[in-house]
Amino acid sequence: MGRVQGKVALITGGASGIGLSTARLMAREGAKVVIADYNVNGANEAAAAIRDSGGEAVGLFLDASKEASIKEAVEFTVKQYGMITVLFNNVGLTDLQKDLDVVNIDLVEWDRLMNVNAKSVLLGSRFAIPHMVKAGGGSIVNTASMAGFAGDSVRSAYGASKAAVVNLTKYTAAQYGKDNIRCNAVAPGLILTPAAKTSMPQAVLDIFEKYNALPYHGEADDIGYTVLFLASDESKFITGQTIQVEGGHYMANPSISDFNQYLAQFQQ
Numbered sequence: 001m002g003r004v005q006g007k008v009a010l011i012t013g014g015a016s017g018i019g020l021s022t023a024r025l026m027a028r029e030g031a032k033v034v035i036a037d038y039n040v041n042g043a044n045e046a047a048a049a050i051r052d053s054g055g056e057a058v059g060l061f062l063d064a065s066k067e068a069s070i071k072e073a074v075e076f077t078v079k080q081y082g083m084i085t086v087l088f089n090n091v092g093l094t095d096l097q098k099d100l101d102v103v104n105i106d107l108v109e110w111d112r113l114m115n116v117n118a119k120s121v122l123l124g125s126r127f128a129i130p131h132m133v134k135a136g137g138g139s140i141v142n143t144a145s146m147a148g149f150a151g152d153s154v155r156s157a158y159g160a161s162k163a164a165v166v167n168l169t170k171y172t173a174a175q176y177g178k179d180n181i182r183c184n185a186v187a188p189g190l191i192l193t194p195a196a197k198t199s200m201p202q203a204v205l206d207i208f209e210k211y212n213a214l215p216y217h218g219e220a221d222d223i224g225y226t227v228l229f230l231a232s233d234e235s236k237f238i239t240g241q242t243i244q245v246e247g248g249h250y251m252a253n254p255s256i257s258d259f260n261q262y263l264a265q266f267q268q
């Protein structure tokens with residue numbers, strides 16, 4: 001208990017999946033939490049459940065595609081709890097119908113994803129940092145993705161926007177470290193959040209699991225615990241890093257699964 005006691009956290013996209021898990025864990029460990037989400041009913045429900053179990057949280061509407069809305073979320077947090085010392089820039093999305101290969105990608109979709117996935121991270125940090133300086137420091141955690149490290153057949157905009165998040169994390173850490181502000185990112189592999197479960201057919205989930213080093217999928221809490229660590233003072237000498245939480249999916253020789261199948265014929 002108390003790993004983030006006394007901290008005040010703004011969590012974007014906190015009504016579902018990774019953001020929701022993180023909000024619960026942060027509140028359980030003593031932080032005051034603002035759960036900001038486009039789905040304001042979900043955000044309010046999540047905050048009420050946290051309060052019911054003895055934590056401190058409020059829900060808030062946020063449209064992370066709008067600069068003014070991000071600014072309002074930061075100002076709300078400071079007004080509500082007197083400061084902001086943790087910012088989890090977590091909103092991110094893609095549309096598999098439109099976010100295609102580089103020849104066929106919808107350019108409106110490219111701009112939309114760059115705006116929501118990358119620019120919202122810049123803006124959240126831009127508005128929070130002056131308040132963190134006043135508070136004597138803080139921890140910013142950004143949600144990147146393994147899609148920001150490896151090429152794929154589709155999701156060109158998603159991958160490029162998440163690669164931008166990885167590098168923006170380093171720039172932010174380099175620029176504000178002397179103000180005692182750390183900035184790190186978490187790069188999830190496939191995580192079985194409600195969004196992933198509903199948008200991915202079982203066959204696709206099976207392909208992912210086949211190439212994991214571990215024999216199971218990731219869950220929202222696997223990311224939530226990593227963010228909790230990065231938000232807490234336990235990680236006080238870590239900055240500018242992107243922690244990959246992906247079950248060893250991208251760590252090994254990518255052909256290992258096929259290679260094992262090939263070797264099996266000699267072992268009979």
Ligand SMILES: NC(=O)c1ccc[n+]([C@@H]2O[C@H](COP(=O)([O-])OP(=O)(O)OC[C@H]3O[C@@H](n4cnc5c(N)ncnc54)[C@H](O)[C@@H]3O)[C@@H](O)[C@H]2O)c1
Pocket residue numbers: 012013014015016017018019036037038039042062063064065090091092093116143144145146187188189190191192193194195196
């Ligand atoms: N689930 C995965 O497999 C996976 C893998 C890699 C990276 N990620 C990243 O993790 C983050 C969270 O994903 P998740 O799987 O928990 O998704 P999710 O869909 O479960 O939750 C995302 C939340 O963000 C909110 N949201 C969406 N657009 C918004 C906007 N413009 N303004 C405010 N709120 C908005 C949604 O209402 C939702 O509550 C995203 O950045 C995503 O790219 C997820």
